[in-house]
Amino acid sequence: MATTDMATTVNKTAHPFDKTRLDATLNRRFFYAPAFEIYGGVAGLYDYGPPGSALQANIIDLWRKHFIIEEGMLELDTTIMTPSAVFETSGHVARFADWMVKDSKTGDVLRADHLVKNVLEARLAGDREARGLEAAPPSVDKKRKKKNAKAAAVKLDDGVVREYESILAQLDNYSGPEIGELCRKHDIRNPDTDNEVGEPQQFNLMFQSSIGPTGQHKGYLRPETAQGHFLNFNRLLEYNNGRVPFASAQIGRSFRNEISPRAGLLRVREFTMAEIEHYVDPEDKRHPRFKEVRDLSIVLLDRHIQESGSSETTTITVGEAVDKGIIANETLGYFVARIYLFLINIGINPKRLRFRQHMANEMAHYATDCWDAEIHNTTGWTECVGCADRAAYDLSVHSKKTGQPLVVRQALKEPIVTEKEVPEWNKKNLGKLFKKDSAVIQQVVESLDEAGLLKLKGELAQGSTIVKSEDGREFTLTPEVVTIERKTFKQSIRDFTPNVIEPSFGLGRILYTLLEHSFWSREQDVDRGVLSLPPLVAPTKVLIVPLSAREEFDPLVQEISAKLRRAGVFSRVDDSNTSIGKRYARNDELGTPFGLTIDFASVQNRTVTLRERDTTDQRIGSIDEVIATVTDLVFGNIDWAEACRRLPAYDGVQAVD
Amino acid sequence: MATTDMATTVNKTAHPFDKTRLDATLNRRFFYAPAFEIYGGVAGLYDYGPPGSALQANIIDLWRKHFIIEEGMLELDTTIMTPSAVFETSGHVARFADWMVKDSKTGDVLRADHLVKNVLEARLAGDREARGLEAAPPSVDKKRKKKNAKAAAVKLDDGVVREYESILAQLDNYSGPEIGELCRKHDIRNPDTDNEVGEPQQFNLMFQSSIGPTGQHKGYLRPETAQGHFLNFNRLLEYNNGRVPFASAQIGRSFRNEISPRAGLLRVREFTMAEIEHYVDPEDKRHPRFKEVRDLSIVLLDRHIQESGSSETTTITVGEAVDKGIIANETLGYFVARIYLFLINIGINPKRLRFRQHMANEMAHYATDCWDAEIHNTTGWTECVGCADRAAYDLSVHSKKTGQPLVVRQALKEPIVTEKEVPEWNKKNLGKLFKKDSAVIQQVVESLDEAGLLKLKGELAQGSTIVKSEDGREFTLTPEVVTIERKTFKQSIRDFTPNVIEPSFGLGRILYTLLEHSFWSREQDVDRGVLSLPPLVAPTKVLIVPLSAREEFDPLVQEISAKLRRAGVFSRVDDSNTSIGKRYARNDELGTPFGLTIDFASVQNRTVTLRERDTTDQRIGSIDEVIATVTDLVFGNIDWAEACRRLPAYDGVQAVD
Known part of the structure; x- marks a missing residue:
């Protein structure tokens, strides 16, 4: 990553982090703002403006690549408005x-x-x-x-x-x-x-409404996207040719009617989530790609430590955590690691990231084990991603309620052969002798276990046996009515309800903590905030800065904009009537990592300068060289050090500050 | 577009379009399905499965490029849950x-x-x-x-x-x-x-809920995203340096509690919209890029024709329609044209697309002119995009209600200079003479119009004048108390409420009509449905088909998958245990435009075959040649004819059907 390299050349901690200044910047530049502000606002509801929307869209785009594309997950887009029966079954009406x-x-x-x-x-x-x-x-x-x-x-x-x-x-x-x-x-x-x-x-915490013109059908806004996955399980399984493991994934809005929303994005009433439901054989929770993450070191806070009243963390590899049983299984460990890698990739500071295990009473009603990725910020440690093993809870309760089997039917490679004792009835004699009591007698015998049947078999071999019905009546049976025989059974299909591992991301919380981790002020200028967002997630990648709004720069502005657009690099032009230095400073606040300055030399020689946000270094090159370099920087193909090897330093006279 | 070229070589109309077969295919392959199906479903609520989600995501991606990126619009992501005051002001509580x-x-x-x-x-x-x-x-x-x-x-x-x-x-x-x-x-x-x-x-039609733990704050789920734009107008204007025209854009979920939802995606209770609000000077609705679309021919059905009881359409250029006043202004005409181009680009049949103007009573309460892009399908003509001139309605009502000015302050290039008569008071004499009546007298004089003031001026020049208060009392004024003087005023700022042009897209309707326009069956095989989706929007771009699931093909499958992923081309592998022909047929149903077959020759010679969905043509080349060609095809850089020039026909013995 280019940013790591840049970070070594500037002092980002010269000024202590100032949340008030960050909040003011985010509000003023419309990253996000209280929704319905001109109506006095509503606690816990926020609107994202252009830079916030773009940052969120870029995080979602990387999430989609990191999880859905990389692992071939099945994407869904399901309904928010949900009939109450679904949440009665899932337990949310009683317990959420x-x-x-x-x-x-x-x-x-x-x-x-x-x-x-x-x-x-x-x-x-x-x-x-x-x-x-x-x-x-x-x-x-x-x-x-x-x-x-x-x-x-x-x-x-x-x-x-x-x-x-x-x-x-x-x-x-x-x-x-x-x-x-x-x-x-x-x-x-x-x-x-x-x-x-x-x-x-x-x-x-669920928002309630009613569906249809008669007002009789109660509905809730989903508090998570998960039920939309589970209800479609059979369709997803069929789409995946009947095989597990596989995962479904969904990015979408959810709603929680919080009692006391916090100021800011950390506890809100409406939010965008990204959820994965990974379906796995309960008897085999290994993961085929676990070896790729086994040696990754992470910071853990397990439930036993917390229950002893401590908050001391352990640094450990994912492999060791699974081997020691701290993390329950490979699949859970694999996702903990993938979550870690995703968060680091978008720019979360690894030193302010830990995984905390839920304590017994804390766990959601559906979970059997749960690890939260907690990110440290000015309010303390905040849960940003949950990674729960929901076991077979959801599929089981929906299946029981609706009568629809939600199971995997697996053809066994080797059929399981079993032998057992079975009663064989002579129905004709049974009916003749016992008439309407026949059913009672059959039920009594067929409810016997193996030992009971063997005892009966022995007695029948002696000539007769007596069985007793529940109401105490006795019936004498002979081999003319029933015999007990040993039979062979072959099972070639195994039905099972898969377990579900669920990584669940609160995108607003991640976005906010990322902004805190990225914000700093230059050593010489505490009032000039800089957002050192990695180029991959930065709202705008390149700022195009013509020396002035004069017409002679227009053709070059158009040419460079078009070339960047064709290269897939999102740029903006700032031709406002203020100094180049001020324009750059304004875009440092927006996290724009690169700037291209167009001046009179550009018109004469077709050269432009390339400025890097964190170091404020400037390099110079031909338009096409600079566009190729900045494209490689934006897509993470090269870092700034490499860009400096490609392009000479700019030592022009034109002042930029 | 590659598809146009392909279309000439196959007969897509050999069989009449069969909606029952399309619906069955979409359901079976999980493009979308009734939500909460295992609970009996809820009318008007649908879930999108993997191919439907991907198709929708691709349409959204193109929309973002065609509108937001191309025109530098400001993207928003605003709140769905809305306090009732907002919709009381907007008129939705009374009239939606x-x-x-x-x-x-x-x-x-x-x-x-x-x-x-x-x-x-x-x-x-x-x-x-x-x-x-x-x-x-x-x-x-x-x-x-x-x-x-x-x-x-x-x-x-x-x-x-x-x-x-x-x-x-x-x-x-x-x-x-x-x-x-x-x-x-x-x-x-x-x-x-x-x-x-x-x-x-x-x-x-709005779903109602309540916000917060006390249940006292009534809220509605938004029926459109538009209000979220308008309430943020001042922030957006500032983000755009105070200048109009500019546009905000938003893609998001909206809700309408329809009385009688239709089966399918055409009338649903929860849907994804894409909305643009373009803010423009009411005195200048020209558009700087109108010349780019002026000569585009479109099919119109204007309000006068409809009100006369007819449905006869006119084919006309956008320029002529605006010149003749059929379409009210350039900006409205520009967006009608851009909507047309977007719909054609994603694969809508231009012969089944018309723009219908709303009749006077039909118009939403906020609109002054409105054109619907209607797409023809088996249920008739369906409104899929609305393009309304909302004038200053929304900004005005919200401003009036909240007391917040929602206006553009424009510095005038030439200040407007006006002269007028103004009373000049001698406050000391006024107070001394009239004491507590002073204010009443001032009010009476200052409410006079120009003519009244001139009359007073004349009388004062004569020595004195009499003015009458509202309650009938008379006061005599002299030049010692007041004189009327001619003064010059200079106005250098113009305040105005911008008008709003709103193109509003129902993505589910567009998606469904696109599926109807794309579905056909091969001449020789009516049961084999094909979805001829353009490569740009197809859910999966390339299907990788190894001859079998045998291990010897694995390295090539991995290599080709990785290379396509790096090129940004979404592919899937089908190594299921069935013939190559059947696997292709299954993916024709999903609209996958290209297939790569890996066979023993691939292992020996590193060649693969490339199959085109509509023609079922097959070409052959080296792995890298084929990947480069298919990448160009997917991104629309070349068409199939060009691909055929690059790669020789495949005449191998291996049967694919």
């Missing part, structure tokens, strides 16, 4: 809920676990301040100031500190009633009013 | 509705205009049958058989026939009460029950 508490006086609604987290973190920060220890991290500090200033600088008993820390480490593991207990025990109140809060109640 | 009627006995709900259309068309078909004229078209015939067999073969009076035909030609122009009148006058009943129907009632 968060715990909320109400302020006892104002009736304000708070998410219960967030309340506990905010209050205890504020008290711990106050304690650290009172002890004269390091200042609280800025995000916690800000929250405390805003919401619960009274918690400031009060020293706590050492035992209380340990207890709070332990609660926070396993907060996701508490049930609603347990959170209610915590609030009472630790006197946790609404920090905005200092009022007590009521008992935690469940609030279902 | 269809008329429905209820069966007087069963209470079944029918869409009023569809009822009239079905019943009258059935009666006309019965009339034609009774007169021994040509049979009714199959779609009408089928509907009649199913819904109203009683209408069969009854001769109508000539006057009645003319009246029915006139009603049908302008059906979209009737209001709800007028449709109720029609039902009574022509005894139109529910064809399923023969019961009368009630008065037409409005049914709002």
